[in-house]
Amino acid sequence: MNASPSSSVKPAGSAGTDALRALVGRPLPAVMGVLNITPDSFSDGGEFIAPARALARARAMIAAGVDMIDIGAESTRPYKGARPVTAADELARLKPVLSDVVALGVPVSIDSMKAEVVAFALDQGAAIANDVWGLQGDAEMAPLIAARGAPVIVMHNRDSVDPAIDIVADIKTFFLRSLDLAAKAGIARDKIVLDPGIGFGKTAEQSMTALARLRELDMFGLPILVGASRKRFIASVSPSEPAERLAGSIAAHLIAAQRGAKIIRTHDVAETLQALRVAHAIESKQ
Numbered sequence: 001m002n003a004s005p006s007s008s009v010k011p012a013g014s015a016g017t018d019a020l021r022a023l024v025g026r027p028l029p030a031v032m033g034v035l036n037i038t039p040d041s042f043s044d045g046g047e048f049i050a051p052a053r054a055l056a057r058a059r060a061m062i063a064a065g066v067d068m069i070d071i072g073a074e075s076t077r078p079y080k081g082a083r084p085v086t087a088a089d090e091l092a093r094l095k096p097v098l099s100d101v102v103a104l105g106v107p108v109s110i111d112s113m114k115a116e117v118v119a120f121a122l123d124q125g126a127a128i129a130n131d132v133w134g135l136q137g138d139a140e141m142a143p144l145i146a147a148r149g150a151p152v153i154v155m156h157n158r159d160s161v162d163p164a165i166d167i168v169a170d171i172k173t174f175f176l177r178s179l180d181l182a183a184k185a186g187i188a189r190d191k192i193v194l195d196p197g198i199g200f201g202k203t204a205e206q207s208m209t210a211l212a213r214l215r216e217l218d219m220f221g222l223p224i225l226v227g228a229s230r231k232r233f234i235a236s237v238s239p240s241e242p243a244e245r246l247a248g249s250i251a252a253h254l255i256a257a258q259r260g261a262k263i264i265r266t267h268d269v270a271e272t273l274q275a276l277r278v279a280h281a282i283e284s285k286q
Helices: 013-024 050-063 087-094 098-102 115-123 141-148 166-183 204-211 212-222 233-237 246-258 269-283
Strands: 028-034 068-071 108-111 129-130 152-155 192-195 263-266
Touching: 013 129, 028 050, 028 098, 028 269, 050 098, 050 269, 068 098, 068 129, 087 115, 098 108, 115 129, 115 141, 115 246, 129 141, 141 166, 152 166, 152 269, 166 192, 166 204, 166 212, 204 212, 204 233, 204 246, 233 246, 246 269, 263 269
Parallel strands: 028 068, 028 263, 068 108, 108 129, 129 152, 152 192
Antiparallel strands: none
C-alpha cells in the first residue's frame, strides 16, 4: 500500500488550514457535526449508511448551522463491540457519498485511522484528517499528512482501560509522542488540533476528569477539540441510552467550552449550537 500523494494531486493543505484557522480563531467554539456511514456506530449505526440518507443528513446539519462535518466509515465506538473493517470496506462506503458531501461547501474532516482512506478522502476534497490514534496507529499517517499539508486532529486513545492511572498525565504523555511524530514527519504545528478522546480507553470517571482538567492541555498551545456527544460516561451519572443523552452532552460541551475547547464534535448540531450561543451571550454580559 502506498498512501503518498501522486504527482497529479495538489497538496490539500491551504484550504483546510485556512478553514481551520478561521474556525478556531472565533470567540465561539466551532461545531463539528458527526456523520457516521457505518452499520454499527454506538449511537446511530446504520441510520445513515445509505448514500441518500447520508447526504440528507449532511444537508440538515448545514441548515442547522454546522461549521464542519466529520465523516467516518468505520465505527470507532469508545468501548468494546466495534468491528474492525478493512480499508476496502471503508472506501466502499465512502465512494458513493464523500464527494457529494464535500460539494455542499462546508469543510469536511475524514475520521479514519488508516492512511490509505485518509489519502482517498483528501483526494476527494476533504479538508482535515481526524485520526483517533493520534498518528500512532498507522505508520504511514504522519508522512501522508505532512506530504499533503493537511490539518490533523490528534486524538488520545488507549488499548485498554486502567482505572489506576492519572488519565490527564497519560493524555499529556500521549500527545508529546504524537507531536514528536508530527515534527519528525514535517507536519507544521499550526495544522494540529488535540482531542483528549472522551470515552476512549477511559473509565467514566476518567472521561469526566479529562473534561474537568481540560485547561491543563493549554500547555501545548494548540486548539482543543472535545467530543462528548452521547458518550457512555453520561449514563454513569444519569442512566440513559445514547439517544437519551442530549442534555448530558450539552452539559459536558458547555463545560468544555468554558475550559477553552475550540471545536465541539456533536451528533446534535442545532441544540448544541443554541446552547453554546446562549452561554456565550450570557458570559459576554459580565
